[in-house]
Amino acid sequence: MTSTFVPIEAIGRNARSFSEMAEANPCEGCSAPCCRIVLTPHPTPQTFTDLDYVRYLLGFPGTELIVARDGTWQHLTHRTCGLLDAAESRCTVHDTPRKPKVCVFFDPYRCWYKRNFTVADPPDIVRLDLARFEAMLTACILDDTGRLVHVPPWEQLRALVPQPGEAPA
Secondary structure, eight states, X not given: OOOOOOOHHHHOTTOOOHHHHHHSOTTTTOOXXXXXEEEEEEOOOXXXXXXXXXXXXXXXXXXXXXXXXXXXXXXXXXXXXXXXETTTTEETTTTSTTSOHHHXXXXXXXXXXXXXXXXXXXXXXXXXXXXXXXXXXXTOEEOTTSXXXXXXXXXXXXXXXXXXXOOOO
């Protein structure tokens, strides 16, 4: 493996040494979105009926749909894990046998949740509540049989649908 020298000025102010990184807790200061939402896969809509069902789901409080950059869809439910100390954003069963294995094997150094749920402009997802979904529907096209023939590409969807905390374009 060869390495290229990079001047410190080019790295940025958030750069850390290996030992600083090894000693740091990657979850420090995080609001624990991984423990405050439940994500489940959702089939990509193909028909009018599929879109209508999504609109129905989004009528329930605490529900969103996520469209990922790769085109996958997920159903998001805002629910806090019962094992989370919500005031401290800390797991109450960390380092115990009760900690769920999905959490034990989670890599906090590559945290997708932190990347997408603690920033105003998530880099990998578009979040759709009912109002944002309705805005997306204005750009969808269906054929005479009710088959979905056009959904805005991800970048167009990002521009069309302001995310939470963003002003409309």
